[in-house]
Amino acid sequence: MKRLSVILLLLNLVVATSAQKYMTKNGYVGFFSHTAIEDIKADNNQAVSVFDTASGEMVLQVLIKSFHFEKALMEEHFNENYMESDKFPKSVFKGKITNPASVDFSKPGKYDVTVEGDLNIHDVTKKISVRGTIEVIKGGINATSKFNIVPEDYKITIPGVVRDNIAKNLEVTVSLKYSPVENK
Amino acid sequence: MRRIIPLLFSLLISVSIFAQDDLMDLLNENTKPEINYATATFKSTRVMNGHSIERMPPGQLDVRISHRFGRVNSGAYEFFGLDQSSIRLGLEYGIFNWLMVGLGRSSYEKTFDGFAKFTILRQSSGARVMPVSVSLFSSIAITSVKWSDTSRTNYFSSRLSYVHQILIARKISQSFSLQLTPTFVHRNMVATEIDPNDLFAFGAGGRMKLTKRISLNAEYFYLVNPRQYMSQQVYNPLSAGVDIETGGHVFQLFFTNSLAMIEKGFIGETTGSWLKGDIHFGFNISRVFTLKK
Numbered sequence: 001m002k003r004l005s006v007i008l009l010l011l012n013l014v015v016a017t018s019a020q021k022y023m024t025k026n027g028y029v030g031f032f033s034h035t036a037i038e039d040i041k042a043d044n045n046q047a048v049s050v051f052d053t054a055s056g057e058m059v060l061q062v063l064i065k066s067f068h069f070e071k072a073l074m075e076e077h078f079n080e081n082y083m084e085s086d087k088f089p090k091s092v093f094k095g096k097i098t099n100p101a102s103v104d105f106s107k108p109g110k111y112d113v114t115v116e117g118d119l120n121i122h123d124v125t126k127k128i129s130v131r132g133t134i135e136v137i138k139g140g141i142n143a144t145s146k147f148n149i150v151p152e153d154y155k156i157t158i159p160g161v162v163r164d165n166i167a168k169n170l171e172v173t174v175s176l177k178y179s180p181v182e183n184k
Numbered sequence: 185m186r187r188i189i190p191l192l193f194s195l196l197i198s199v200s201i202f203a204q205d206d207l208m209d210l211l212n213e214n215t216k217p218e219i220n221y222a223t224a225t226f227k228s229t230r231v232m233n234g235h236s237i238e239r240m241p242p243g244q245l246d247v248r249i250s251h252r253f254g255r256v257n258s259g260a261y262e263f264f265g266l267d268q269s270s271i272r273l274g275l276e277y278g279i280f281n282w283l284m285v286g287l288g289r290s291s292y293e294k295t296f297d298g299f300a301k302f303t304i305l306r307q308s309s310g311a312r313v314m315p316v317s318v319s320l321f322s323s324i325a326i327t328s329v330k331w332s333d334t335s336r337t338n339y340f341s342s343r344l345s346y347v348h349q350i351l352i353a354r355k356i357s358q359s360f361s362l363q364l365t366p367t368f369v370h371r372n373m374v375a376t377e378i379d380p381n382d383l384f385a386f387g388a389g390g391r392m393k394l395t396k397r398i399s400l401n402a403e404y405f406y407l408v409n410p411r412q413y414m415s416q417q418v419y420n421p422l423s424a425g426v427d428i429e430t431g432g433h434v435f436q437l438f439f440t441n442s443l444a445m446i447e448k449g450f451i452g453e454t455t456g457s458w459l460k461g462d463i464h465f466g467f468n469i470s471r472v473f474t475l476k477k
Contacts, residue, residue, distance in 0.1 A: 021207070021210065023210065023211075023214060025214060025215075048211055048214060048215050049211070050207045050208075050210050050211045050214075051207075052207055057207055058207070059207045059208050059211050061211055061215065063218060065218075065220065065221075065223075066218075070474065070477050071244075071472075071474045072241035072244055072278075072474075073244070073432060073472050073474075076223060076224050077431075079223055079224075080223065080224045080396070081396045081397065084358075086220075086222075086358060087358070089220065094208070159397070161430055161431065162430075162431050165431060181210065
């Protein structure tokens with residue numbers, strides 16, 4: 001009897017600490033394009049993301065206009081010609097860690113995960129599956145991932161004259177430093 | 185057993201609290217509304233001849249080469265004006281995100297010009313709503329042609345003229361932008377006594393995007409000063425043409441009845457008339473370099 005109550009107490013503790021939501025409002029999402037002609041890099045440090053450790057679900061949202069480029073002209077073209085950011089102001093990812101059981105959110109450490117979900121860019125939704133790392137640290141969780149996307153998959157058309165300036169595959173980097181959501 | 189029940193109960197609660205609310209709601213609650221600025225109201229810092237509300241972003245240098253050829257009605261012997269050309273070379277630079285400056289040299293009256301353009305308001309929606317973008321433009325032009333009359337005392341100040349404009353624009357839709365440009369021109373010296381030193385003009389310009397990279401532009405300045413008080417017949421400048429954007433270049437190709445490429449020239453000194461066929465083919469080429477990241 002005593003043992004059962006101890007187990008329950010422990011279980012309760014585990015649930016109470018792990019069934020927690022984490023959030024970041026200044027996550028990083030960037031992409032990089034390398035061609036023989038030029039390198040293009042854009043950074044966005046205003047990604048908002050929520051992560052639920054209990055279910056392994058996560059959502060991530062970025063404003064397209066918050067991507068910043070080295071050259072102002074690139075930024076203008078990105079918003080005006082490619083992303084049409086007045087029409088489609090944000091990009092959203094809704095997904096889930098496929099193997100949440102393999103991560104022990106109560107124990108600091110690094111865990112490899114696979115995240116699957118729907119990525120919406122330029123009003124086109126695609127299922128993606130990417131590999132990433134979850135690092136449980138004291139008072140937070142860091143999540144990082146690197147993956148490739150093809151602009152044409154999202155109906156982003158790149159005209160012939162600049163086709164050689166922009167890589168076929170863009171390398172996307174995501175780095176999120178979550179902290180626990182205060183419970184109301 | 186009595187101890188276990190509350191524990192079980194608390195376990196139940198701790199699970200249910202978190203599982204219910206949608207992650208997306210939480211995310212949206214924590215996303216603060218952004219100010220959404222209208223970008224690329226015009227493709228270039230010029231509508232055609234005159235300035236648009238657009239400025240160079242900080243650290244970017246715009247190297248501009250502009251040509252106006254001769255009059256189309258000059259006939260086949262002059263290759264419809266293409267045998268002659270008037271040039272302006274310009275270096276224009278963004279200093280802050282509200283200030284750009286520029287220097288230029290026109291072959292027209294061998295004129296040097298310098299200008300500053302200030303961004304006052306930016307059209308925006310979202311967290312802050314602003315219906316229009318407003319810029320102020322001020323320029324000074326110095327002609328350097330040899331004095332026509334060397335027998336009298338010529339002052340350097342006689343070479344100067346000033347232009348001030350309020351540029352008010354709105355990107356009405358994704359493809360259509362309109363600009364109104366009240367203009368004041370002061371010439372220190374004019375040709376004859378009856379010519380006014382101060383000119384007032386009201387400009388209007390617009391662009392209509394045909395594709396993502398090509399737009400149709402037009403621009404007109406209405407000179408308010410009565411024409412009978414001018415020693416030569418001047419016309420209101422009207423220009424129409426296209427903007428073509430490639431990677432780092434903007435090409436503006438158009439037809440206009442004015443030869444000068446600076447405000448002081450095309451507003452007060454346009455002697456060509458569209459109706460008589462005094463039309464010049466012209467182009468502006470803009471190439472942007474990033475000097476400071």
